[in-house]
Amino acid sequence: MLQQPLKAMVFDAYGTLFDVHSVVALCEQLWPGKGAALSQLWRAKQLEYTWQRSLMRRYEDFARVTEAALRYACAALGLRLDEDRRRRLIDAYLGLATFSEVGNALAELKSMKLKLAILSNGSPAMLRPVVANAGLRGLIGTVISVDRRKIYKPAPAVYRLALQRLRVPKKAIGFVSSNCWDACGAKSFGFPTFWINRTGAPVDELGAAPDHVIASLAELPALIRQPGS
Amino acid sequence: MLQQPLKAMVFDAYGTLFDVHSVVALCEQLWPGKGAALSQLWRAKQLEYTWQRSLMRRYEDFARVTEAALRYACAALGLRLDEDRRRRLIDAYLGLATFSEVGNALAELKSMKLKLAILSNGSPAMLRPVVANAGLRGLIGTVISVDRRKIYKPAPAVYRLALQRLRVPKKAIGFVSSNCWDACGAKSFGFPTFWINRTGAPVDELGAAPDHVIASLAELPALIRQPGS
Numbered sequence: 001m002l003q004q005p006l007k008a009m010v011f012d013a014y015g016t017l018f019d020v021h022s023v024v025a026l027c028e029q030l031w032p033g034k035g036a037a038l039s040q041l042w043r044a045k046q047l048e049y050t051w052q053r054s055l056m057r058r059y060e061d062f063a064r065v066t067e068a069a070l071r072y073a074c075a076a077l078g079l080r081l082d083e084d085r086r087r088r089l090i091d092a093y094l095g096l097a098t099f100s101e102v103g104n105a106l107a108e109l110k111s112m113k114l115k116l117a118i119l120s121n122g123s124p125a126m127l128r129p130v131v132a133n134a135g136l137r138g139l140i141g142t143v144i145s146v147d148r149r150k151i152y153k154p155a156p157a158v159y160r161l162a163l164q165r166l167r168v169p170k171k172a173i174g175f176v177s178s179n180c181w182d183a184c185g186a187k188s189f190g191f192p193t194f195w196i197n198r199t200g201a202p203v204d205e206l207g208a209a210p211d212h213v214i215a216s217l218a219e220l221p222a223l224i225r226q227p228g229s
Numbered sequence: 230m231l232q233q234p235l236k237a238m239v240f241d242a243y244g245t246l247f248d249v250h251s252v253v254a255l256c257e258q259l260w261p262g263k264g265a266a267l268s269q270l271w272r273a274k275q276l277e278y279t280w281q282r283s284l285m286r287r288y289e290d291f292a293r294v295t296e297a298a299l300r301y302a303c304a305a306l307g308l309r310l311d312e313d314r315r316r317r318l319i320d321a322y323l324g325l326a327t328f329s330e331v332g333n334a335l336a337e338l339k340s341m342k343l344k345l346a347i348l349s350n351g352s353p354a355m356l357r358p359v360v361a362n363a364g365l366r367g368l369i370g371t372v373i374s375v376d377r378r379k380i381y382k383p384a385p386a387v388y389r390l391a392l393q394r395l396r397v398p399k400k401a402i403g404f405v406s407s408n409c410w411d412a413c414g415a416k417s418f419g420f421p422t423f424w425i426n427r428t429g430a431p432v433d434e435l436g437a438a439p440d441h442v443i444a445s446l447a448e449l450p451a452l453i454r455q456p457g458s
Binding site (some may be wrong): 037044048049051052053054056057058060068069071072075076140151152153154156181184185188201202204205207208226 | 277278280281282283284285286287289297298300301304306380381382383384385410412414417430431432433434435436437
C-alpha cells in the first residue's frame with residue numbers, strides 16, 4: 001500500500017527497461033551452442049564484480065567491469081575472445097531495445113505528472129547512447145549513474161543519489177527494478193518499491209522485501225493510480 | 230615472491246580447509262537428481278547475500294544467511310524444505326571433514342614455527358564445532374569470525390581483524406583461500422596471498438591478483454620454505 005502519493009518514479013536500466021536479449025543472441029551467434037552458458041556466466045560475474053569491488057573499495061566503472069566479466073567468462077568456458085568479438089559484444093550494450101511495454105507505460109506515467117528517472121550501475125558513457133537509441137530522452141528527464149559515488153547497488157549511497165537529484169521526499173519516490181536484490185536495497189533505503197518479477201522467481205531473503213510484485217511495467221500506472229490496492 | 234619471511238598463515242574455512250562435499254551429497258540424498266542444482270544455487274545465494282547485506286548495511290550472521298539462502302534455493306527449484314531436512318542440511322555444516330592433505334600440511338607449517346589461524350565468514354557458533362570435530366584445535370591457534378565487524382569478506386575491515394588478533398606485520402601474514410575473490414580481497418588489503426585453485430578456474434579480474442596459485446595445501450610448506458620460488 002502506498003502511504004503517500006508518488007511524485008517521481010525511478011527505474012533500474014538493464015533488465016528493467018532494457019532487454020538484454022540481443023546480447024544473449026549475439027553470444028549464441030558468435031559461439032553456437034555456448035551462448036546461454038556464456039551470457040549467464042558473464043552476467044553473474046558482472047554483478048559479483050560490482051559487489052566485490054564495492055566492498056574492496058576498488059571501484060571501476062561499469063563498462064570496465066562488464067569487459068572484465070566478459071574476459072573471465074570466455075576464459076572459464078574456453079572461448080577465444082578476439083578484438084572484433086569483444087567490440088561487438090560490448091557495443092551491443094549500447095543499442096539495447098526496451099521491453100515492448102516500456103514506451104506506453106512510461107508515457108502514461110509521465111501524463112500523470114510523475115517525474116521519471118533512471119538510476120543505474122551503468123557508466124554515463126554507457127547510459128547516454130542506450131537511452132538515446134531507445135528513444136527515451138523525451139520521457140526520462142533524469143539519468144543517474146552510480147559512477148558519481150564510486151560504489152554500486154545496493155549501497156544506500158546510490159539510492160540517496162536519486163533523492164538528491166530529484167528533490168522529492170523519500171516516500172514520494174517509487175523505485176522499480178527487475179532485480180529483486182536491487183528492489184530490496186531500495187526498500188531498505190526507504191523508497192516505496194516495485195519488483196518486476198519477469199521470471200516468477202521467489203523474493204530474495206534480505207530482510208527488506210519489495211512493497212509490490214508485478215509481472216511487467218504495464219501494471220504500474222493502474223497500481224499507482226489506486227493507492228489502496 | 231615472498232618479500233619477507235612469513236610469521237603466520239591465515240586460512241579461509243569453507244572450501245579451503247573444509248570440504249563441503251558432504252553437504253552436496255546430502256542434498257542429492259534428500260532430493261535425488263536435484264542435489265547438484267540445489268547445492269550450486271544454495272552456495273551462490275549464500276555468497277550473494279553476504280555481499281548484498283554488507284553493502285545494504287544489514288548484516289546478519291552466516292548461520293542465518295546460510296538458512297535464508299537454503300530457503301530461497303528450495304523455493305526457486307520447487308523443493309519442499311521441511312523442518313527435518315532443514316536441520317539435517319544446516320547440521321551438516323558443523324561436521325564437515327577437511328580435505329585429505331590438510332592435516333599434514335598444517336602440521337608441517339606449525340613445525341616451521343608459523344602461527345596458524347582461520348579467518349572465516351562463518352559465525353562463531355558454526356566455526357567452533359567444525360574446527361573441533363575435524364580435530365584441528367591443536368593445530369589452529371586462532372579462529373576469527375567476521376561477526377566481530379558485522380561485515381563480510383572482501384571488506385578490508387575483515388582482513389584487518391587478522392592483523393589485530395595475530396599482532397604480526399601485514400607483510401608477514403600469508404593468506405590462503407580457495408575462493409579467488411577472497412584471495413584478491415586479502416591481496417588488495419596487503420597480505421601475501423595463496424589461491425588454492427582446486428578446479429583450474431581463471432583468475433578473477435578484480436585489480437588485485439593472488440601472489441601464488443597452487444593446486445592444494447600440500448604445496449604450501451615447500452613454497453614458503455623457498456622464498457625465491
